[in-house]
Amino acid sequence: MTEPGPDKPVRDTSAEDEIGWTGGVMRLLRRVTRLVEVNVLVLLGALAGGVVLGVWPAVRAASAVLLDGDPAESPWRPFWRAWRDGWGRANLLGVPLWVVGAALLLDSLVLQQMGGPVRAALQVGLVLVGAWTAVVLAYWPRVVLRYDRSALDTWRFLLLSPALGPGTAVGTLVVLAVCGLVSYVLPLFGLLAGVSVPLWLTGRMVEDRLDRIDDVSGPPAG
Template sequence: MPVDDRDAEARRALTALPRDDATGPAGTTSGPVDPAGRSAGSTDGSSGEVGGWAGRVMGVLRVVTHVVGVNALVLLGTLAGLVVLGLLPALDAGGRLLARLADGSPSEHLWHDFWSTYRSGWRRANLLGAPVWPIGALLSVDAAVVRVVEGPAAAVLAAGVLALGAWFSVALLTLVAVVRRYDEPPGRTWRFVALFPLLSPGTAVAVLVVLAAVTLSVLALPVLGPLVGIALPLLAGGWLVDRRLDTLDARSA
């Protein structure tokens, strides 16, 4: 029954009740409580996770294991599609898993989630990613020409190839993020992807710094290539592009 506020005895009885955070069901205590307010036998985390430096180390190891696992899956997915038909679906599936990791909700079933996304998005990823191959072929031809040309023309060609390669790298990472975020036709998708480095130069430069750092690390320690050579740029570069797209979406809303 409702408590009558005029009843002084009822008010004293209510204020005498123990606090909720110190009691269990039916007002019973859940166990001895230390001065910090934790029940006996609890850890630093509220969900039973290990706290302190050990918890931080375990968290880092989980992230590293996740990144290495996604890297291996992207390589397998690329090979499963004989490279040409496997690269874009593998990047799409791997990028989605790494985006979840960056958002703090990593997949607990990497193998199943990767291949499920790979199969369901195979056609769309290859359709939207079709221009990647002719652009990549053009870059390869230009790079081969630079190696045989001498004199001032070689410097001009090298600068052109470097600029085109930088744009292509940023555009590819942007494409992976756009494919998972939006459902647009190929024409509109590539107009946005092609202009993104010009419209967001700060993000483009940050992505290039990430790619350069990963490239130098792999050159210095080649074993990193098959471990994180693809997943790490997808994770860091994808996070940078996602943050910029979040800003653009907020402005257009």
């Protein structure tokens, strides 16, 4: 075998490796690792705020890292920076979610003590409210990150968000149902990425929907 001469440059295949199957595998592994890291960070962020004051800043920070951050950058510092910077606003805008969650839990406990047609009717209502709340929850981190509006204006928009994009709402519910089913069948998935995966997938759909809303009518009025 002869060595390449000075007028015969060595072929650079690094770009081909990056776009080839090995590059695809490496990008996939980086994505999976990032989802697991962010899932751990959400847990740590919730614990750092004593759960009640840590959950919503953690969810907001995780959404920022997953959808707005640099995929090549470690998520640890950006997460904690976003957690700290958005702590007050996230907790303020998260109060209604705690209230609705407590109300749904109380209603479900009351339903267990009832029977007959009344129980069936209330169950339907509870399912509808729960589904609407799930869609609002999917919108919540992207809306909080994207718009700097008052709490009243933000929540007025959030409450209307499922009706503003029924297709996005249905897609969100499908994603949440599939992720819930996978977590039930494979508890390890729920442990490693049960928060970050649905947060990432629904966040992409919500972000596309918000882009279309802003293109047509501009950001929500404040």
